[in-house]
Amino acid sequence: MAIGGDLSTHRLLLAYQNGIFPWFSEGEPILWWSPDPRLVLFPQEFKPSKSLQKTIRRSLFDVTLDQAFPEVIHECAQIRVEHQEGTWIVSDMIDAYCQLHTSGFAHSVEAWQDGKLVGGLYGVSLGGCFFGESMFSRVSNASKVAFASLIDYLTMHQFDLIDCQVTTQHLIRLGAKEIPRDRFLDLLSATLQKPTLQGAWHQSSL
Helix, strand or coil: CEECCCCCHHHHHHHHHCCCEECCCCCCCCEEECCCCEEEECHHHCCCCHHHHHHHHCCCCEEEECCCHHHHHHHHHHHHHHCCCCCCCCHHHHHHHHHHHHCCCEEEEEEEECCEEEEEEEEEEECCEEEEEEEEECCCCHHHHHHHHHHHHHHHCCCCEEEEECCCHHHHHCCCEEECHHHHHHHHHHHCCCCCCCCCCCHHHC
């Protein structure tokens, strides 16, 4: 959609409100995207597998909200580097999203095991939409349990949709689906009429 600009909180929020997000690699200018089709997940259409449901019932992980945002975003970046996948979560992005978190718009879900952070995810919340950014796992199923906990939280607070941005088979198996960009923008415009759940999210609401 565009090249350049900056990653200020104001510009990022304006971009998300218009269905646009930054995605670029180290050494590239800031690139702004709005895919067509768009992958979304409606919370009520979440489809946890039987194995995931079993893992959740076993309570293998302690799940928290907004307790370790900087650690989660750093882990999301690091695990991709370790797997030699490359990452868009460069230092400027980390700084920008940590500022979004401080401002109460970006949130993390953490999965802990024996007091150690082993999985999690982060994203941006505006109106009734959660814009998922990235997730990581150090232990099998940790990020999936974090995601299921996010779904519970969003359902409790009557969120309308999760923007998954780019299509992956993993997310499709969890219930996400592609919709035309025009429909996504219509849904986004409607859900942005809801008040934003700004500020720290609390575990007691899980």
